[in-house]
Every structure is written in structure tokens, then in C-alpha cells.
Amino acid sequence: MSMPTPSTAAGSSSTRVDRDRFVALAFCWADLLLELDEAERVVFAAGPTEPLFGCNPAALKDKNVAELIAERDVSTVRCLLEIARKQGRFEQATIQLRGPHGASPPLSLTGYRLPEMGGHFYLAMRLGHAARRRTGTDGQRLDRDDDSGLYDANSFAAVIGETLKATQEDTELTMISLPGFDALRQRMGQQSEESFLSALGTTLRASSIDGDSAARVGDDRYVVLHGASVDALALQQQLSTLAKDADPTGLGIQVETGSIDIDRGSISDTDLANGLIYTINRFRTAQGSAFNIKSLSTSLSDLVSQAVQSVHLFRDVVATGNFDIALQPVIDVQNGNIHHYEALCRFTAAEGSDSPYQQITFAEETGLISEFDLAMAAKVVRWLSRMPREQNVSVAVNLSGNSVASLPYVAGLHRLLSDNPWTRNRLAFEITESARMEDLSVANHFIQGLRKEGYEVCLDDFGAGAANFQYLSTLEVDTVKLDGSAVRNAQRALKGEAFLKALVNLCRNLGVATIAEMIDDKKGLNFVRDCGVDYVQGYLFGKPAQDIRRFDNSRPESLFPDRRKR
Numbered sequence: 001m002s003m004p005t006p007s008t009a010a011g012s013s014s015t016r017v018d019r020d021r022f023v024a025l026a027f028c029w030a031d032l033l034l035e036l037d038e039a040e041r042v043v044f045a046a047g048p049t050e051p052l053f054g055c056n057p058a059a060l061k062d063k064n065v066a067e068l069i070a071e072r073d074v075s076t077v078r079c080l081l082e083i084a085r086k087q088g089r090f091e092q093a094t095i096q097l098r099g100p101h102g103a104s105p106p107l108s109l110t111g112y113r114l115p116e117m118g119g120h121f122y123l124a125m126r127l128g129h130a131a132r133r134r135t136g137t138d139g140q141r142l143d144r145d146d147d148s149g150l151y152d153a154n155s156f157a158a159v160i161g162e163t164l165k166a167t168q169e170d171t172e173l174t175m176i177s178l179p180g181f182d183a184l185r186q187r188m189g190q191q192s193e194e195s196f197l198s199a200l201g202t203t204l205r206a207s208s209i210d211g212d213s214a215a216r217v218g219d220d221r222y223v224v225l226h227g228a229s230v231d232a233l234a235l236q237q238q239l240s241t242l243a244k245d246a247d248p249t250g251l252g253i254q255v256e257t258g259s260i261d262i263d264r265g266s267i268s269d270t271d272l273a274n275g276l277i278y279t280i281n282r283f284r285t286a287q288g289s290a291f292n293i294k295s296l297s298t299s300l301s302d303l304v305s306q307a308v309q310s311v312h313l314f315r316d317v318v319a320t321g322n323f324d325i326a327l328q329p330v331i332d333v334q335n336g337n338i339h340h341y342e343a344l345c346r347f348t349a350a351e352g353s354d355s356p357y358q359q360i361t362f363a364e365e366t367g368l369i370s371e372f373d374l375a376m377a378a379k380v381v382r383w384l385s386r387m388p389r390e391q392n393v394s395v396a397v398n399l400s401g402n403s404v405a406s407l408p409y410v411a412g413l414h415r416l417l418s419d420n421p422w423t424r425n426r427l428a429f430e431i432t433e434s435a436r437m438e439d440l441s442v443a444n445h446f447i448q449g450l451r452k453e454g455y456e457v458c459l460d461d462f463g464a465g466a467a468n469f470q471y472l473s474t475l476e477v478d479t480v481k482l483d484g485s486a487v488r489n490a491q492r493a494l495k496g497e498a499f500l501k502a503l504v505n506l507c508r509n510l511g512v513a514t515i516a517e518m519i520d521d522k523k524g525l526n527f528v529r530d531c532g533v534d535y536v537q538g539y540l541f542g543k544p545a546q547d548i549r550r551f552d553n554s555r556p557e558s559l560f561p562d563r564r565k566r
Contacts (some may be wrong), residue, residue, distance in 0.1 A: 030047070030110075030124035030125060030126050031047050031048060031107075031125060031126050031127045032045075032046070032047035032048065032049070032052065032107070032124070032125040032126075032127075033045065033046045033047055033122075033123070033124055033125075034060075034065070034068075034121075034122075034123040034125075035120055035121070035122055035123075036065055036081075036120060036121040036123065037118065037119075037120055038118065038119040038120065039064075040064055040065045040066070040078075040081060040121070041062055041063065041064055041065070042060045042061055042062065042063050042064075042065065042068075043061065043062075043120070044061075045057040045058075045060040045061070047125075051099075052097055052099055052104055053068065053097065053098075053099060053100065054099065054100030065077060065081075065123075066078070067098070068097055068098055069095060069096075069097060069098060070095070070096040070097060070098050070103040070104070071098070072096075072198075073095040073096055073198075075194075075195040075198045075199055075202075076093065076095060076149070076198050076199070076201075076202045077095060077109075078199075079198070079199040079202040079203060079242075080093055080109070080111060080202055080206060081111070081113075081121060083202075083203065083206045083238075084111050084112065084113040084121060085113060086238075088112065088113055088114075089110075089111065089112045089113070090110070090111050090206040090211075093108075093109045093110075093202060093205055093206060093211060094106050094107070094108060094109070094149075094212075095107060095109050095125075097125075105127060107125040107126060107127055108125065108126045109123060109124070109125050110123070110124050110125075110211075111123045111124070142155035142158060142159065143155050145201075145216040147193075147194060147197035147198070147201075147216075148197045148198065148200055148201030148204075148216045148222075149198060149201040149202070149205070150201045150204060150205065150214050150215050150216045150222070151212075151214070151215040151216075152215065152216065152217075153215060153216075153217040153218075153280065153281070153284055155215070156213075156214075156215035156217070156223070156280070157277045157280070157367060158367075159213070160213070160225065160273045160276055160277060161269055161270055161273030161274075161367075163209060163210055163213045163225060164225075164262075164269045164272060164273055165269045166210065167209055167210070167227075169209070169227050169228070170227065170228035170261070170262075171209055171225060171226065171227060171228065171262045172225075172226055172227075172228055172230070172232070172259050172260065172261055172262060173223060173224075173225055173259065173260050173262060173276060173279070173280075174223065174224050174226060174230075174232045174235065174257055174258070174259040175221070175222070175223050175257065175258050175259070175280075175283050176204075176221065176222040176223070176224070176236075176239065176255065176256070176257050177220060177221050177255075177256040177257075178220040178221075178222075178239075178243070178253055178254075178255060178256075179220065179253070179254055179256065180253035180254055181219060181220040181253060182219075182220070183253070184196075184243060184246070184247055184252070184253045187247055187248055187249060188246055188247065188248065189248075192246050192248070193246070195246065196242060196243065196245075196246035199242050199246075200222075200239060200242055201214070201216070203235070203238055203239065203242065204222060204224045204235075207224055207226050207230050207235055208224050208225055208226050209225050209226050209227050213225040213226070215280075217280060217283070217284040218284050221283065221284060223280055223283070228261070232257050232259045233257075235257070236255050236256075236257045239255045240252055240253075240254075240255045243255065260279075262276070272308060273367070274308070274311045274366040274367055274368065275308035275311060275366070277366050277367060278310075278311075278362070278366050310362065310366075311366055311368065314359070314362065314363060314366075314368055314372075315368065315371070317347065318368070318371050318372050318375045319375075321375060321378075321379060322348065323345055323346060323347050323348065323375075323379070324345070324346040324347075324348070324546060325343045325344065325345060325346065325376070325379055325380060325383060325546070326343075326344045326345075326346050326544035326545055326546050327341040327342065327343055327344070327395065327544060327545065327546070327548055328341060328342050328344065328537060328541075328542070328543070328544040328545075329341050329537070329541055329542070329548075329551050329554070330342060330396070330515055330535050330536070330537045331535060331536050331537065331541055331555060332534070332535060333516075333525070333528065333529050333533055333534060333535055333536050334529075334560065334561075334562040335560055335562040336555035336557075336559060336560035336562075338551065338555075339394070339535055340393075340394035340395060340396055340428060341393065341394070341395050341396070341548060342395070342396045342398075342430065342537065343376070343379075343380045343383075343395050343396065343397050343398070344398075344544050345359075345360070345372075345376055346544075346546075347359055360372070360400070363400075364400055364402055369400045369402050369403060370400070370402065370403040370406040370408060370409035371409075373398075373399045373400055373403045373409060374403075374409055374412045374413060374416070376397055376398070376399075377397050377399070377413060377416060377427075378416055380395050380397045380427065381416060381420050381423060381427065383395070384423065384426055384427065385420070389422075392426075393426070393548070394425070394426050394427070394428065395426070395427060395428070396427075396428040396429065396430050396456075396458060397427065397428070397429055397430070398429075398430045398431075398432050398460070399429055399430070399431055399432070400431075400432055401431060401432065401437040401443075404431065404437055404442070404443045404446050404447075405437070405439060405442050405443070405446075410446060414449075417453060417455070423455075424453065424454035424455065425454055427455055428455060428456040428457065428458060428478075429450060429455060429456075429457050429458065430457075430458040430459075430460045430481065431443075431447075431457065431458070431459055431460060431477075432460045432461060437471070440470070440471065440474040440475060441474075443474075443475060444474060444475050444476065447475055447476065447477060448476060451476070451478070456478040456479065457477045457478055457479075458477060458478065458479040458480065458481055458515070459471055459472070459475065459477045459479070459480045459481070460481045461481065461483045462480040462481055462482050462483060462486075463482050463483045463486035463487075463503065472506075472507075472510070472512075477512060478512065478513065479512060479513045479514070479515060479535075480507055480512055480513075480514055480515070481514075481515040481516075481517055481537075482500075482503070482514060482515065482516045482517065482528075482533065483517070484516075484517040484518025484538075485518070487500070487516050487517070487518060487519075487524070487527075487528060488518065488524075490527075490531075491523075491524065491527050497527070497530070497531060500528070500531045500533075501531045501532060504531050504532040504533055505532065508532070513534045513535065514532075514533045514534050514535070515533070515534065515535040515536065515537060516528040516533045516535070516536050516537070516538075517536075517537045517538060518537075518538050518539075519536040519537060519538030519539075519540050519541075520538045520539040520540050521540055522540070522559060524538070524540070525540060525559060540559075541554045541555060542554045
């Protein structure tokens, strides 16, 4: 989008025609055009400046570009201009302008610097098509780190497949670790920290394959998906320079990077994306003195290959239904009657030695959990269909917090329930806390849709984290299952009984029943009964089994005083 400066254009009618032609071509994409001199002052402007700035284009002349940018994005734009000084261009960052009534709507910004045009910068901005995606391909809301403007780990996982499909060029994944960031943070003031993180985020976005394929996956860890032409060593040096500039001591911090080539071969983009997500999670959670990004990067190709192979195997398991369900009873704490069963997945030995928990965690990390949750629900429906109706057996099936926000899962589940209306009051759902629910309004809409159709919903793992209380205040559910470790800790803690009683009373006041899990002995049963819990589950009544007849004699009268009274 090169165009002559106004002074050059004034020389002849032919140059004016050339300028107008370039402007017309630029407006095929852009809504607003700015030309800046080397001192970053406006020398030319075109586009809807009245609604954006409250003045005509001529009034912008000689203003420094920082005066036109919303305050929070000034450092971002300055960083982008610095990138353009070194690399000649930057692509599709997202900024807001400083308008007459506050910040403008987000604009997508692309820029060039042409040394042969006096080192001028040429900026094109587009309204309504900002680079920051709002939702993933399955409708998941995408969230960003407030400081860097980069995707968080979950949101990046939701778009990485889309990004791979959209590009045909050779790509690489670079991981970045800042091991001294905590010490740097202590040396910097808040404003310097904000500017540093914003500039870091802008640098990574500008280096990424589409201007927006980078994420902050931890306080000191980042990943960026970029073209093979990007020099990872130069990127590392840019980040080191940013850290030195932000550090009042001028020391900066060590920046470590590790990169892998993404060799597509015959692997589908979807499976490759799942393998990369798994790899990123390994990088995100690696800890301790044994962690070394260089050694990790040398094994990443193998890790991606292993993850892709595991994705294939897991997807085959889901598609063929090659897994079993085991059931464990949930018992009325007073009379010992079985209220319902919880369905738990069991993978065959041929599918590997990982525990069900590890398999489910893998599915969550690779984006396969929604497919598995739907397959699990279908498996339970088939199991229930073989049970005599007069037995009135009810089963609760687990689903991940990730699936709640997945449009394909929600649509598939409602089709399953619509095809099997007899499951009302016989099928229930437990939302597990292994994956945190981010958009609680979406989650509550999903939950109320199930309850309205006659399906009870339980919130699992309650008491294991502070987020549970936010859930309870927002989500309307029928039951909460008290986390087993929290129940055991309550038995040992000095004020544990008082805390658990208060928690149970809170649920009762909200009209929510309670289940205590991991009740493995009589002492634990008596403890939760004294605390007012409604139902119990645990090895005291038997381990999960495929044949529920094993539980017929698992509740002796000696454990349940109400049963003896009859």
C-alpha cells in the first residue's frame, strides 16, 4: 500500500492520479489510511475521520500517532512501528482509537514502512474485522490474557486447528520461557510491567502466521505459531531487548526458546492440531529443576508424533465404542436405599495402561473430550435400554466442563435425548470440575435446558476449589457432590465438621441435595451423616462394577438406623 507523500503528489497531475489509484486500491480493504513520517507524525489521512476522531482528515496532519490511539494501545502501536522499522511490515494487530467519545470499536491494523519513501509508515485500519476472534469454530468463547492481549491456553487450543487449515505454508511452533520474570516483575513498576507485556504480546502476534496465532500459557511461558521464514533466534533477541528496556536496572532477563517444524505429512490438520495442543500442555505444566526448554524442544517432534498416534487410537475407541462402563451406587445416607448409580468409563487393556483419569485428561487436553462425552452418554442410554423398566434404575453420566460450551456436543446430546424420551427421570448428568467452565451464563443455559426436559444435573467435585462457590451462586443444579478429599480433610481438621455442616446447610437452603464421595468406612459414613449430607458413595458399599447385582447385599442394616426401624 505504498503511496506518494502529499508534497510529492503535488508535483504533477500524473502523480496525483497514481496516488488516487493507490488510495482506491487500499480502500478495497481498509476503512482508514494514515501515512506517518519517520518521527511518527501524520502527513496524510483518508477515510471516515469525523466519526472516529471528530475532525476532518486535514486536521490530523502533524499530530503524533500516539495522540490518535487509545491510551492502552499506545505502547502496542509503538512496538508495531518498531517491528516495521526492522522487518518492513506488520500484519493484523488489533487496536482502538482515541475518539471524541472515548475509545473506538476495535480495528484491525496492518502497516508497512518504505525506506525508499523517506522511511515513512503506511497504516491501514479496518473496522468490524478485528483480528481478535470472538468465538471458536464450535462456538466456544475465546478469552485473552488481559496484560499481553494474547489468547489464553484454552482459547488458543480452540483456534489452532482453524489456523493450520487456513495456511499452506511451512509452519513452526516456538515455545518461549522467561525463567527470571518474577524477579523482573519485582523490579518493574506496574506501568512498566503493563507496557512490557503489551509489547511482548504485540511482538509475538506480529511474528505469528496470521497476526493472531500466539498465546500466553503461563505467567512466564508463551507459544507462537509462525511461518518457517521467521527467525526464532531474532525473535528471542527482540524479546530480550524488550525486557532490558523495561528493566530499571537495564539487566533484563534470560529468554529461552525452543522450536519444532510442523511436518504435516499424511496427518490431518485436526489430528495435528490435537497433537500440538497436547505438546503445548506438556510445555505449560513442565516444572522443577529438570525442566529445560532446549531439551524439551529436541523431544517435541517425538512428543507430537506420540500425541497424534494417541489421538488416532482414542478417536477409534470413541468411534467404535470400544470401552466399557462400570457403575457405583449412590446411597441414601439414612435408609441405605440406592438412589441411583454413577457410570464410570473403563478402557480395555489393549488401549494402554493409563488410568481412566489420565485418558480423560488426555481427551480434554487434545480437544476430544466432547466426542467422548457424547459417546459415553450414548453407551449409558444403550445400557439403560436393556434394563427392565420395572426396576426403575437411574444412572448419572459424567460430562466435562469443556463439553458444556461445545455446540456440537450440546446438539448431539439433545438429539440423543430426543430420540430416547423414555430416559427422562432415569438419566442424570454430573458436570466434572476437571476442566473449568468459563462462561457460566452459557453453562447455566445448558443446565436449565436439561432440567426442563426432566434430567437432573449434579455439580461434581464441590469443595475442591474456590470456583465452586461461584458456580453454586450462578448455576441452578439439583445436587452437588462433595469432593472426597475435602470430606476427608474435614474429618481431620479442627474446624472441619463445622465447615462441612455449614456447606451442607448452604446447599439445603438453596434447595440443592448433597452427595459425599469416597466414603470407604463406617467412621466416614457416620461423620457425613452427622453433618447432614443426603447421599453417600464409596468403597464401603462396593467398588464400581459392570453387574449391579453385586450391590444387592452391600448395605448391611447395621449401617443404617432407619432401615432397622421398619
